[in-house]
Amino acid sequence: MAQTFFKTYKRLLTYSKAYAFRIGLAMVASILVAGTDVFLAKMVQPFVDDIIQTRNWSLVHLIPVIIIGIYAVRGVARFIQEYFIRTSGQLVVQDIRNDVFSHSLGLSMKFYTNVPIGNLISRIVSDAGILQRSAAQVLVEGVRESFALIGLICLAFYTDWKLACVAFLVLPVAIIPGTFIGRKIKNYTRKGQAEMGIITSVLQEAYSGIKIIKSFATEKQEAEKFFQKNNNFYHFIRKVLKYDSATAPIVEILASFGIAGVLWYGLNRVMEGAISVGYLFSFLTAIVMMYNPLKRLTKVFNRIQESLGAAERVFEILDEVPDVVDCDNPIIIDRAKGNVVFKNVSFSYEKDKVLDDFTVSAIPGEIVALVGPSGSGKTTAVGLLSRFYDLQEGAIYIDDIDIRKVSLASLKKNIALVDQESFLFNETVANNIRYGNPEASLEAVQNAAKMAYADEFIYGLPNGYEEVIGDRGVRLSGGQRQRICIARALLVDAPILVLDEATSALDTESENIVQKALYNLMKNRTTFVIAHRLSTILNAHKIIVMENGKVQESGKHLELLEQNGLYAKLYSMQFES
Numbered sequence: 230m231a232q233t234f235f236k237t238y239k240r241l242l243t244y245s246k247a248y249a250f251r252i253g254l255a256m257v258a259s260i261l262v263a264g265t266d267v268f269l270a271k272m273v274q275p276f277v278d279d280i281i282q283t284r285n286w287s288l289v290h291l292i293p294v295i296i297i298g299i300y301a302v303r304g305v306a307r308f309i310q311e312y313f314i315r316t317s318g319q320l321v322v323q324d325i326r327n328d329v330f331s332h333s334l335g336l337s338m339k340f341y342t343n344v345p346i347g348n349l350i351s352r353i354v355s356d357a358g359i360l361q362r363s364a365a366q367v368l369v370e371g372v373r374e375s376f377a378l379i380g381l382i383c384l385a386f387y388t389d390w391k392l393a394c395v396a397f398l399v400l401p402v403a404i405i406p407g408t409f410i411g412r413k414i415k416n417y418t419r420k421g422q423a424e425m426g427i428i429t430s431v432l433q434e435a436y437s438g439i440k441i442i443k444s445f446a447t448e449k450q451e452a453e454k455f456f457q458k459n460n461n462f463y464h465f466i467r468k469v470l471k472y473d474s475a476t477a478p479i480v481e482i483l484a485s486f487g488i489a490g491v492l493w494y495g496l497n498r499v500m501e502g503a504i505s506v507g508y509l510f511s512f513l514t515a516i517v518m519m520y521n522p523l524k525r526l527t528k529v530f531n532r533i534q535e536s537l538g539a540a541e542r543v544f545e546i547l548d549e550v551p552d553v554v555d556c557d558n559p560i561i562i563d564r565a566k567g568n569v570v571f572k573n574v575s576f577s578y579e580k581d582k583v584l585d586d587f588t589v590s591a592i593p594g595e596i597v598a599l600v601g602p603s604g605s606g607k608t609t610a611v612g613l614l615s616r617f618y619d620l621q622e623g624a625i626y627i628d629d630i631d632i633r634k635v636s637l638a639s640l641k642k643n644i645a646l647v648d649q650e651s652f653l654f655n656e657t658v659a660n661n662i663r664y665g666n667p668e669a670s671l672e673a674v675q676n677a678a679k680m681a682y683a684d685e686f687i688y689g690l691p692n693g694y695e696e697v698i699g700d701r702g703v704r705l706s707g708g709q710r711q712r713i714c715i716a717r718a719l720l721v722d723a724p725i726l727v728l729d730e731a732t733s734a735l736d737t738e739s740e741n742i743v744q745k746a747l748y749n750l751m752k753n754r755t756t757f758v759i760a761h762r763l764s765t766i767l768n769a770h771k772i773i774v775m776e777n778g779k780v781q782e783s784g785k786h787l788e789l790l791e792q793n794g795l796y797a798k799l800y801s802m803q804f805e806s
């Protein structure tokens with residue numbers, strides 16, 4: 230446990246290094262703030278002994294000047310300290326968030342199928358937020374109060390070391406409840422934040438699925454689910470608050486022993502004539518002033534635990550090792566000719582083989598249609614080509630190069646994907662089309678749109694190409710979305726095309742337009758298409774019929790019909806209604 234503590238702590242420090250100057254400045258200011266505390270406590274002795282007891286009037290007039298002066302210095306120092314520390318905290322967390330986000334994007338699809346998106350979002354937003362708030366407080370108060378405490382302790386020992394011993398006898402006792410509480414706070418913070426991840430998931434799911442919720446009228450049910458998760462969060466946070474609230478009273482009760490002891494023993498020493506009244510008061514002021522930093526420091530200790538709990542969750546994402554990565558010295562393919570070979574490919578997500586000795590090849594410009602029952606491995610097969618996952622046996626070659634030897638960036642540049650879902654970003658139409666090719670001119674964008682038969686409807690939008698199309702493109706029809714995705718793929722102009730046809734058919738008219746757009750897209754490219762449309766199948770040079778991850782049959786439409794096997798069966802089910 231101690232090991233992860235230091236490891237996490239060290240990582241946080243590494244991030245702070247970039248802001249060493251700000252933090253250093255704040256530290257110097259902290260020393261100044263703490264110094265004024267010690268100075269004030271020290272001033273009590275001459276105040277009592279030299280002014281009150283000797284009735285020195287000239288010094289009386291000096292007192293307001295000194296006090297205001299000290300507080301002016303203290304105020305400026307405090308501002309410098311808080312401002313620079315807090316901004317450092319923000320900047321550090323900003324860097325951590327940036328790192329976590331870019332790292333997470335590099336993780337493979339395997340990671341994303343296993344971790345709920347809400348969980349990721351909450352780590353980057355909420356946990357990093359806790360980290361930032363706690364870190365700032367730890368740095369601001371931790372540093373300032375430590376200096377104040379050390380200064381006051383020194384003053385106490387300097388004034389009367391015997392009295393100081395009495396006062397600090399109880400201090401070690403305070404450590405025991407302190408560490409116990411700290412551990413609890415860290416654990417419950419982690420548990421609470423895990424619940425926060427679930428809450429975020431529920432929210433994310435509900436808002437994405439708002440249409441389904443409305444159509445099934447499950448608003449109440451979803452709300453109940455949310456209340457439940459929210460309450461689970463409270464359950465853990467309540468415990469954090471309980472232990473946190475107990476900290477100050479415990480310290481105070483322990484402190485009362487110290488103060489009682491000091492007063493009793495100190496008064497004895499004054500009566501004996503061993504020390505002056507001024508010394509006793511100065512000492513008492515130091516002790517009383519000390520309990521404030523002490524209380525704050527125990528709180529700070531709690532904050533450290535809290536931030537470590539959150540930091541661990543954030544760093545867990547950073548520690549996730551991407552499993553689909555470039556090999557050493559990867560080959561960069563500029564533009565592939567488009568020969569694609571799946572050679573004896575076997576693949577499984579978990580235990581069962583989803584692809585089993587799968588062999589398929591395509592020459593440049595060929596259209597290969599994959600058909601087969603649901604779950605037969607069609608999506609999986611084309612996903613392997615883009616290295617969403619790495620296969621376990623066999624190999625996939627592009628122009629005779631094993632794709633694992635090709636740099637991921639250049640591999641992706643050579644493959645355009647038009648997905649079933651037609652995912653669009655909440656951006657302008659033009660930016661959605663140039664998504665894979667951000668430098669493309671408006672002219673190029675318009676050309677792609679024309680080829681995709683999207684130009685006309687885009688001009689019909691109020692702002693044309695500059696129209697923002699809403700989350701996931703909700704402001705467009707299904708067919709329009711598909712055509713924008715086709716334009717996007719056209720603009721990338723990759724030699725290899727992967728097409729996962731939408732299962733939901735459009736009405737005949739827009740179906741025809743999409744079909745024409747697809748025809749333009751497939752021209753002169755090696756195309757792997759998961760086919761649901763009869764027209765695509767008829768256009769294909771080769772049809773691969775899959776079942777349970779194996780190639781069952783292959784050939785052209787008429788040949789396959791003649792064989793009267795699986796294809797003939799699928800065909801009659803799907804198209805001859």
Ligand SMILES: Nc1ncnc2c1ncn2[C@@H]1O[C@H](COP(=O)(O)OP(=O)(O)OP(=O)(O)O)[C@@H](O)[C@H]1O
Pocket residue numbers: 342578579583601602603604605606607608609610
């Ligand atoms: N991320 C995943 N993790 C584990 N198993 C998966 C995953 N994705 C798919 N599978 C399993 O792999 C098998 C093949 O799935 P795949 O999506 O490739 O089928 P498909 O042929 O595309 O089906 P459909 O026509 O319904 O889209 C299925 O049995 C499915 O349960």
Ligand SMILES: [Mg+2]
Pocket residue numbers: 607608609
């Ligand atoms: Mg599929």
